[in-house]
Amino acid sequence: MNAVPKAPEPQLTRSVEDYLKSVFHLTNQGGFATTSDIAAMLEVAPPSVSGMMKRLSETGLIEHVPYRGVQLTPQGRRAALQMIRRHRILESYLTSKLNYDWGDVHDEAERLEHAVSEKLIERMADALGEPRYDPHGAPIPTAAGEIEETELATLADTEVGASVILREVGDEHPDRLHYLAEQGLTPGVRLTVVDRQPFNGPTIVRLNEGMTRVVGQELALLLLCRPVGSDGE
């Protein structure tokens, strides 16, 4: 018997990789990813999504329930997590080793993730000491495809009086990220919710160093926090 040339792994296109990532993010809380949500996230027209979903379900990367939405198959999930690992390792590397600002890494990573080899990603991860979180606080999947799942609440949902640690900033727009960094609102910081204005008004927080910040709802929804005892844990 001859040597079987191992699994072909047909190698995905840039578009396919981005679609899989979108489906992953949209189904992360369970349920289906809808055509229009995917279209919005990727900034393409809904018929483009319908067409791609057809192809992806034929190749076994997603499960498509017509007029309902899609979910990843195990194979699709593996591919998505691999892309997310690449993206987050790249963001971490650019930030740590090439002096990138945390607001600017996302766009660069969004392109590079499709061009790097597995080998390069692992060299970067190694050079960084196998980081577990990216610069925005998001968990980095392992090379084996495992990802940490944590329950985090947005600052907008955190009740007045509570103390929290800001764990993750769920955004990728340079302007907002730059602003948040200026305000000292970066992952790891400890916050106490002092007040919140009604009608979706701003949340007022006190930083550990005593300064207060007024955070509008748009931003408060992006700040993902873990509750903490008033003594610091």
Added chain:
Amino acid sequence: MNAVPKAPEPQLTRSVEDYLKSVFHLTNQGGFATTSDIAAMLEVAPPSVSGMMKRLSETGLIEHVPYRGVQLTPQGRRAALQMIRRHRILESYLTSKLNYDWGDVHDEAERLEHAVSEKLIERMADALGEPRYDPHGAPIPTAAGEIEETELATLADTEVGASVILREVGDEHPDRLHYLAEQGLTPGVRLTVVDRQPFNGPTIVRLNEGMTRVVGQELALLLLCRPVGSDGE
């Protein structure tokens, strides 16, 4: 008068970028790049080249003389040199900072060159101290688009008795590069041509440390050398 939004610079596709690089390399000694040479270099069929040449001459990146070949316009040359800078900076960075073997950098750079931003390349160049040569000894164009032009002779053309410095290895195949590195035949090494066998036979060289090497013609054609006085310069 309103602000003119500056030159659009329509941003080139991956294919276009690779075609421009090919034309640059094939016309580097002057003359035209032929359809079949480009096709061979890019591993595509000749009609694909004809089609692309038509498009590139319409967009002003090349000058096409039908049935003769093509040359780069100044604009095409600028774009090609930018890609070559990216490629060589990437090769240098991967080698210096991520422990890549000089035989393995080329393929990685060939993909990354189309995905990196100008900013990332300049950060890498900066981190390396603005290197002037890539790991294979090829000159790196400046950010302004200037490239060093040096007359180098292949080892196969170097006469018996001559002393040379190996300046550049004009190859990109991992196997050959690994072999040459094993033999100590890397840029910067000093060689004396001891003998050459007839009928395109091997060249025998002595390294500075006294060892001799027998270099077949296929490899000797890849070793680009600068003559040197017998005293070392």
Added chain:
DNA sequence: TTTGATAATTAGGCTAGCCTAATGCCCTGT
């Protein structure tokens, strides 16, 4: 239970890049 609003899909079309097969140009040798 019918009706609309909304979302999804289908229909049809476009460009970039590639291919093979057919045809055309150019040059060299006779």
Added chain:
DNA sequence: ACAGGGCATTAGGCTAGCCTAATTATCAAA
């Protein structure tokens, strides 16, 4: 001067991805 051979181009076709416009499915409200 012209016949071939070899190279280049044209003709025609394919896939991936995108688009807009038209159609169809779903679901909630009347």
